[in-house]
Amino acid sequence: MAELTLESLAKQIGVSRSTISRVINGSPNVSPEVREKVLKAIQATGFHPNAAARSLASQRSWMIGLVLPRSVASFFRDPYFPQLTQGIAYSCNDHDLSLSLFLVANKKDEEKILPRLTRSGMLDGVLVQSGEVGDKFISQLTKSNLPTVVMGRPWEPESVTYIDVDNVTSAANATRYLIGLGYQRIATITGNMSSTVSIDRLEGYRKGLSASGRKFLADLVAEGDFTESSGYQSMKKLLPSKPDAVFCASDIMAVGAIRAINEAGLTIPGDIALVGFDDIPMGSLTTMQLTTVRQPIIQFGIKAVELLIDLIEKGSKPARRMILDTELIVRESCGAMQLSSNHLGE
């Protein structure tokens, strides 16, 4: 088949290429009859405008990037990220955007990818996962002219647009909930403390304690790194301190903690109560019904895309901030089910 272009199509149906361009781009300045005729021709020929030519002329690519910096190496270990990616991808479909995925493996990738992102005009904007404190790569991105939405609180939030959940309040609420259930020695397993999300959740844990007049005890805190095995190791470190409850900064670490608790011959929630964070689908991970702070992961992705679209269309300034709500989902592992039956309807 001959190359199908605006020009050739235009000749076929006897209009100018501008007219076809107008109907494709939804311009109101086309008469109904002509629009009908053009639409029919497009349908019949299966014409689709050339993306490169379109981008070049309009200075818009209709493509956004999803960037996972090197510091987010756990990326495809934690079910959180695949879910997030799914939310983002579906949202892109709904908005007729294409999604480009950049997984940064190493320093060399960073150097190759950064200029491609910021200077090639390939993308209208990017979504980048907040990584470690001090990550140069992310700050170079936010300082560039490319519309950028950071997912998770950035290290230096000044004048950068980001979306996050309220980790501090969520963690404080979870901790206070455990206190309310009567637990005395509430421990926490944190993520790696080089990330803002871990800092925030630990901060929430502290606040939850102090709001109820409890002391913060260093030997009831263990640092993990958002992997299952770190949850397991951290729990083993905590056991000698005899906690009767543990707030885990992620579900996947809670799964590791469960393993350590079981191995020690202890029961949940009888000996140790547990609360996680995320509410990832646990079907395959453990049979324990985990009480957890639910993050609206899919929604997070959807909102992130919409925030980015807003940035692209209305400019990056002023920086915007969107904080999504979480919800404490009470299940077996915190022991509340045994104390009351009020929550059984969950």
Next chain:
Amino acid sequence: MAELTLESLAKQIGVSRSTISRVINGSPNVSPEVREKVLKAIQATGFHPNAAARSLASQRSWMIGLVLPRSVASFFRDPYFPQLTQGIAYSCNDHDLSLSLFLVANKKDEEKILPRLTRSGMLDGVLVQSGEVGDKFISQLTKSNLPTVVMGRPWEPESVTYIDVDNVTSAANATRYLIGLGYQRIATITGNMSSTVSIDRLEGYRKGLSASGRKFLADLVAEGDFTESSGYQSMKKLLPSKPDAVFCASDIMAVGAIRAINEAGLTIPGDIALVGFDDIPMGSLTTMQLTTVRQPIIQFGIKAVELLIDLIEKGSKPARRMILDTELIVRESCGAMQLSSNHLGE
């Protein structure tokens, strides 16, 4: 800062834009001195060519697509896919390609995405995950002019390029291995039989049985769908038939089977031996050391990208076919460890 283009850069350093283009694209027809000067200027200014202009002129986008059809809904449930994606993304980085991700959620997405894929010139080629038998979307893709590599055996393999592991032989070997260990009633949990991979692994199971003169018994076969819960349900269905070993078509279904076996008060491998497929990282899934058929998932992604590059550069014809090897990883769940200590070094 003023817009940086080939033209403006050329003026700055007193050469023509063709010359700069030549050094960027590695043409040999540039004198060493000029090349040096240009390189320095590019370095200093951080110049990066505009992607759209480049694509338009060269008819190449240096971008490939990863397409996950609707029929692969389990996508972000099974750890297999995130790993595969990672392999593909890293390989793209190495080859200076960009990766575009298309997750098809529904019929409407299919209709919107297909023409964008095949007619917009946005992509140099696509990788598509083989889905259900009869998937129209996939066959439209393979019949288009867009270079396409199918991952997994396609429904109609004639003249389509694909990459796969030898599922039939792998499953047959696993089955024969169980026979060799002395098991008498070997069952299997399959994936959804609408997919070629499930068909192939069941076929291998049959071949493994018949190669040893065993009969194929319908009540020792249960159909799952590659989810953990389907593994659990399938195992429950199989229990009344008293199998002493089970070959599971995926690790994630094996995890479900383990759960069902444990719930029934039976032990592994004492009462029932188990072999899985994939060799996904099980850290967080179960404490059982699962014997399994290892697929080289990351390698699969890397090779798929290289196959696609070959198609793009040398044309889609003739169709190519690449079959990767698997390896049986012997661990506790098949009972071999108790029979001999030869494999302990694994």
Next chain:
DNA sequence: GTGAAAGCGCTAACAG
């Protein structure tokens, strides 16, 4: 070895 010139296929003023 280097520069000039002709597009690549589209959008977006600008006329009419």
Next chain:
DNA sequence: CTGTTAGCGCTTTCAC
């Protein structure tokens, strides 16, 4: 409401 025209920033002949 529609057509004409001038680019968007690059690659790629073609001369020199």
